[in-house]
Amino acid sequence: MIDYEVDGDGIAVITWNMAKKPMNVLNEESIGAFFAAVEKAVADDAVKGVVVASAKKDFVAGADLDSIFAVTDPAALFPRHMEMQNRFRGIEKAGKPFVAAINGTALGGGLEIALACHHRIAADNPKAQIGLPEVTLGLLPGAGGTQRLPRMIGVQAALPLLLEGKRLSPKEAHGFGIVEKLVAPGDLLAEAKAWLKQAKPDDAVKPWDRKGFKIPGGKPTEGRNRDAFTAGNAMLRARTYGNYPAAVNIMSCVYEGCTIDIDGGLRVESRYFINCLQTAEAHNMVRFFHSMTKAKNLAARPKAVDPSTYTRVGILGAGMMGAGIAYATAMSGIEVVLLDTDQAHAEKGKAYSAGLLDKRVGRGKMSAAERDAVLDRITATTSYDALAGCEMVIEAVFEDRKIKADVTAKAEAVIGTAAIFASNTSTLPITGLAEASKRPESFIGLHFFSPVDKMPLVEIIMGKATSQTALARAMDYVKAIRKTPIVVNDSRGFYTSRVFGTYVNEGLALLAEGVAPALIENAGRMAGMPVGPLAVADEVSLELVSKIRKQTRADLGDAYRGHPGDAVVDRMVDELQRLGKKAGKGFYDYPEGDRKRLWPDLAQHFPPAATQPDVEEVKKRLMFVQSVETARCMEEEVVTDPRHADVGAVFGWGFSPSRGGTISQIQSVGLPAFVSECDRLAQAYGPRFTPPKLLRDMASSGESFYAA
Numbered sequence: 001m002i003d004y005e006v007d008g009d010g011i012a013v014i015t016w017n018m019a020k021k022p023m024n025v026l027n028e029e030s031i032g033a034f035f036a037a038v039e040k041a042v043a044d045d046a047v048k049g050v051v052v053a054s055a056k057k058d059f060v061a062g063a064d065l066d067s068i069f070a071v072t073d074p075a076a077l078f079p080r081h082m083e084m085q086n087r088f089r090g091i092e093k094a095g096k097p098f099v100a101a102i103n104g105t106a107l108g109g110g111l112e113i114a115l116a117c118h119h120r121i122a123a124d125n126p127k128a129q130i131g132l133p134e135v136t137l138g139l140l141p142g143a144g145g146t147q148r149l150p151r152m153i154g155v156q157a158a159l160p161l162l163l164e165g166k167r168l169s170p171k172e173a174h175g176f177g178i179v180e181k182l183v184a185p186g187d188l189l190a191e192a193k194a195w196l197k198q199a200k201p202d203d204a205v206k207p208w209d210r211k212g213f214k215i216p217g218g219k220p221t222e223g224r225n226r227d228a229f230t231a232g233n234a235m236l237r238a239r240t241y242g243n244y245p246a247a248v249n250i251m252s253c254v255y256e257g258c259t260i261d262i263d264g265g266l267r268v269e270s271r272y273f274i275n276c277l278q279t280a281e282a283h284n285m286v287r288f289f290h291s292m293t294k295a296k297n298l299a300a301r302p303k304a305v306d307p308s309t310y311t312r313v314g315i316l317g318a319g320m321m322g323a324g325i326a327y328a329t330a331m332s333g334i335e336v337v338l339l340d341t342d343q344a345h346a347e348k349g350k351a352y353s354a355g356l357l358d359k360r361v362g363r364g365k366m367s368a369a370e371r372d373a374v375l376d377r378i379t380a381t382t383s384y385d386a387l388a389g390c391e392m393v394i395e396a397v398f399e400d401r402k403i404k405a406d407v408t409a410k411a412e413a414v415i416g417t418a419a420i421f422a423s424n425t426s427t428l429p430i431t432g433l434a435e436a437s438k439r440p441e442s443f444i445g446l447h448f449f450s451p452v453d454k455m456p457l458v459e460i461i462m463g464k465a466t467s468q469t470a471l472a473r474a475m476d477y478v479k480a481i482r483k484t485p486i487v488v489n490d491s492r493g494f495y496t497s498r499v500f501g502t503y504v505n506e507g508l509a510l511l512a513e514g515v516a517p518a519l520i521e522n523a524g525r526m527a528g529m530p531v532g533p534l535a536v537a538d539e540v541s542l543e544l545v546s547k548i549r550k551q552t553r554a555d556l557g558d559a560y561r562g563h564p565g566d567a568v569v570d571r572m573v574d575e576l577q578r579l580g581k582k583a584g585k586g587f588y589d590y591p592e593g594d595r596k597r598l599w600p601d602l603a604q605h606f607p608p609a610a611t612q613p614d615v616e617e618v619k620k621r622l623m624f625v626q627s628v629e630t631a632r633c634m635e636e637e638v639v640t641d642p643r644h645a646d647v648g649a650v651f652g653w654g655f656s657p658s659r660g661g662t663i664s665q666i667q668s669v670g671l672p673a674f675v676s677e678c679d680r681l682a683q684a685y686g687p688r689f690t691p692p693k694l695l696r697d698m699a700s701s702g703e704s705f706y707a708a
Contacts, residue, residue, distance in 0.1 A: 002033040003055065004040065010048035011193050012041040017055035024056055026109040026143075027064035034113075035087045042094045049196035049204075050094075052117060053101040053189060058128070060110025065137070065286050069277065077274045081142065085266045088116045088144050097204040101192040102179065104128045107167070111178075112143035115152070118204055120178070121192050122170040123185040130173040133165035137289055138246050138282030138658070142273035146253035147265040151208050153177045154217035155225045155254060159232065162250050208262045220255045229255055241526040243658040246276050280668045284660030287706060288650060291643035291661070296484050298475050300641060305472035310334050310480055314393040314415070316407045318349025318380070321424055322396035324452025327353040330377040332481045337379050337386045346380035353378060356453055387414045392477055394446055396424040404428070405436035412438055420473050422446040426497050427548055430463035430490045440465035444474050447494060449652055457651035458483045463490050484651060486644035488633075492552065495630075495639050496652040499662060502625045502688070503653070504545070507533025508565025509685070510618060514609030517587065517598050523618035528656020533622065535596075538586035542572050543579040564686065571605065621681065621689075623665065626655065628678055628689055630662035635694035642705040663705050671699040 003015040014037045016024040024030070041047045054060065071077050091098050100106075100114035102122040111132055114120050122130070132141045132149070140146060141162065150158040153176050160166065161176070173179045183191045207213050218225050229251065236247055249272040257265030276282050313329050315322045318340040326336045326349060340346040357371040379386060387393060393411045397403050408421060415421070422444050423433050434443035445461025458478045462471060471487065478485040488495040503524075510520045511534065521532025537545060546569050553560045572578045572586065578599070580586040588596040630649070633639045639648075646661025659665040666674045675696055681689035698704070 001030050002037050004037045006041075006044070006047055007193075009193070009197060010046050011051060011196050012037075012044070012047045012049070013051045013053055013189070014038065014041065015053045015055050016060055023058050024054055024060040024110070025062060025064045026060065026113075027067040028070075031084065031087075035090075038087075038091060038094075042090070042096060047096065049097045049099070049199055051099055051101050051189065051192045051196065052113060053192070054103050056104075058104035058110075059100075059102045059106040060113060061105060062108030062110050062133075065289070068139075069283070069286070074274050074278060077277070078270060081270045081274060082267065084143060085270055088112070089263070089266070091116045092118070092206045092209065095204055097196055097199040099192045099195050101188050102128075102130070102170070103185065103188055106130050108132060108134055108141065108145075109143050112141060112145045112148070114179075115148040116144060118206065119180055119195055119199075121181045121183060121188060121195065122173065122179040123188045124170055124182045125185055126169050126171070128170050129167040130170060130178065131165065131167040132162055133167060135163060135244070135246050135250060136165040136285070138244065138279060138285035139276050140246050140250045140253060140269070140273055142269060142276075144266060144269065146250055146269050146272075147257050147262060149178070150254050150258050151213075151215050151262070155215065155220050155258060156217055156228055159228065159251070159254060162254070163232075163236070163247050206262075215258060220258050241528070243281065243526075243528045243656060245279050245281055249273075249276055281658045284664050284668055285657055287664055287667070288646055288657060288660045291646050292484065292651075294643055295486055295647045296479075298479060298485070300485075300487050300644070301475045302468040302472045305469050308391070308473045308476045310391050310477055312337070312390045313477070314339065314387040314390040314411065315396060316340075316393065316411060317396040317398075318346045319396065320352075321448060321450060321452065322394075323349035323352035324450065325394055325396060325424065325448055326350070326378055327356055328452050328481045328483070330374050333377070334480065335377045335379070337381060337390060339381055339384065339386065341382065343380070343382055346382060350375070350378050350380040384410045384414050387411055388416075390415055390419055392420045392422060392473070394422045394424055396448075399425060399427060401428060401433065404433055408433070408436045408443075420444060420470050420477075422474060424448055427493055429492060430461045431465070434463045434465055441467040442470050444470045445490070445494070446474060446478070447496065449496075455651070456484050457496075457648060458485050459494060459496050459648060459652065460485050460487045461490055461494050462487065484647060486639075486648045486652075487641070488644065488648075489638050489640070491633075491636065491638045492555075495633050495645065496648050498638075499626050499629045499633065499649065500653040502629045503529065503622060504533045504537050504540070505563050505565040506622050506625045508537065508568040509563065510621065511602075511606050512564050512568050514607060515618065516608045516612055517602050517606075519612060519615065519618060520622075521598070523615050524622050526615065527619040527623050528658050529622070530654040534587040534598075537569075538580045538588050541580040541582055542569055542586050543583075545569055546573045563688070568606070576605065620677070621685065623656075623659070624674075624678060624681060625688060627662045627665045627674070628691060628695075631666065631695050632692045634663070635692045666695070667704055667706050671695060671704060675699045 001018050003017050006012045018024050041050045098117040099119040100117040102114055105128045106114055132145045134141050170182055174182050253269045253272050257268040312335040314337040315326050316339050318338050326338045330336045338346055338349050354375055357374055360366045361368055361371050393415055395407050397407055420442050424446055426447055430445040434440040437443045444466050447459035449455035449457055460474050475485050507520050521534055524532035578585045584590050589599050590596050630645050639645045642663040645663045649655035649661040650657050675691045678689045678691045
């Protein structure tokens with residue numbers, strides 16, 4: 001795990017080299033080995049200084065999350081954690097200079113090792129990431145990060161990095177003063193040794209261990225720092241509604257810990273770190289991280305199918321979705337044929353990519369030459385003959401079966417027999433669309449989310465005839481364009497559209513019952529959703545919601561089950577002609593040049609009840625209805641993996657990460673408690689809250705979707 005050698009100049013090089021791991025991580029075994037090497041170097045009189053380095057392409061990626069949660073007793077955790085803090089302090093007080101040679105990514109505990117060293121030199125590798133991202137997992141930097149970083153760069157500079165979990169390039173980290181020097185990758189070890197050779201005794205003493213030390217910019221209680229905490233608390237509450245305890249704990253660590261000495265500050269940090277470990281939010285977010293990682297790594301990919309690569313992909317339809325898919329594909333180095341009914345529309349779709357690329361050039365994220373190379377990979381055309389040689393064709397035309405059938409036939413007449421044909425439909429069953437294909441086994445659904453350039457998810461939909469080969473190749477394509485795939489089986493609305501719709505519909509039902517619109521919208525945001533359900537309905541388009549529901553009713557006939565929100569949509573669209581954001585009016589008004597605001601006349605058409613429900617009840621209805629519908633999807637085997645359900649919820653429609661996803665929410669509440677509460681909601685508000693048999697059976701047998 002740890003290599004150790006001393007050269008002829010008395011410089012010890014402690015090298016992280018975890019052979020059984022793809023990257024270096026902090027766990028009980030590696031930490032023990034590392035500090036054994038540290039103690040060996042400190043005890044050896046022949047050693048004048050120490051380099052901490054890595055034999056892998058990255059430095060240290062952070063802590064092994066499973067090991068963090070291994071001990072659950074807070075009373076036992078504190079002394080264990082303080083022992084680790086003291087060992088980090090042992091580096092600082094060793095009396096010998098330590099320099100971190102950061103060759104690649106250093107995140108979380110990896111960066112905290114470097115912060116404990118007396119000097120940091122980083123390889124100028126623009127792909128490397130340096131930061132303390134623990135807050136994104138519901139945790140906080142627990143090995144001195146909340147104490148050392150503010151003491152190094154100042155409170156106001158450190159807080160955003162800690163609270164947002166920002167990942168910096170080495171160049172950016174150097175700009176902040178987190179690393180003292182940037183060097184060419186090949187010069188890293190030599191530069192580290194050179195610094196040690198000229199180091200003076202004072203270089204082996206941390207600034208905060210020197211008499212008269214003052215934090216750059218002052219203590220948290222002083223001047224502008226004090227004002228920053230006052231405003232910061234308010235801003236944090238407004239942004240997170242208290243759903244992320246780790247962020248509050250980070251502010252507390254900095255405020256309390258940086259008003260006292262470093263040793264007292266580390267004790268403060270340890271207590272707040274252990275507090276984070278006990279929260280449901282941390283468990284939910286770490287569980288989601290594991291699910292996301294498995295999805296990204298294609299854990300569900302059929303193993304028997306050889307990996308495939310893509311050089312040329314066709315996209316039918318150059319509208320917003322087609323243009324977005326073309327951009328994501330071309331950015332990944334794949335040639336794109338962007339086809340539309342006339343050349344002007346096709347060129348407009350290509351221009352969408354040009355606009356996004358120009359912004360990247362303007363922000364310094366790519367050169368003009370790199371932009372031109374991406375654009376050169378996109379061919380805008382009206383000719384189906386241009387699809388020859390495409391390994392995959394994705395249709396992104398109107399949600400009309402006849403149009404989709406027409407483009408399917410025209411494309412299949414040109415593409416090779418091994419090519420995959422995919423539909424970007426968000427609502428129409430794939431099995432039905434595949435009836436227009438001569439090769440239904442190669443027909444699959446690829447549901448992208450808007451805007452494609454920003455949304456990380458692709459929902460892969462298996463039709464009844466879709467082969468495992470088509471699935472594997474579709475997953476390979478999704479990985480190639482750097483998106484995260486989930487796999488679901490065919491049904492109306494698939495998984496994401498179906499469950500997402502319950503959030504919108506519940507908001508409409510609440511409005512129909514006389515719940516104040518502002519209460520509905522605020523409750524949605526307070527529960528952790530990005531926007532309220534009425535705002536979402538406007539964004540999607542009330543007219544589209546109405547059309548989809550009417551089509552569903554026509555398709556299902558007597559099997560259609562109405563929803564209390566149906567009448568609200570009918571009234572808004574058919575009677576009041578308020579069609580949503582695109583029309584400039586829906587549940588909200590959209591004044592030109594001003595922020596949207598709830599339509600003042602809503603109260604006339606949907607009068608508020610004299611007695612309003614408690615906000616917690618509204619939050620519960622909006623969130624639990626999504627989990628109930630997800631459980632139905634699991635029972636019907638639309639979704640077969642709870643991890644895909646959670647990843648789809650968070651990445652697809654913005655379900656609160658603090659709850660970990662729709663299935664994770666059930667896990668967090670506990671199945672028996674969730675079933676009991678849903679029974680109460682069903683009795684009070686309707687059968688849409690009735691738990692499916694799957695949940696009842698799991699609750700009675702003590703099963704769960706995830707291991708504890």
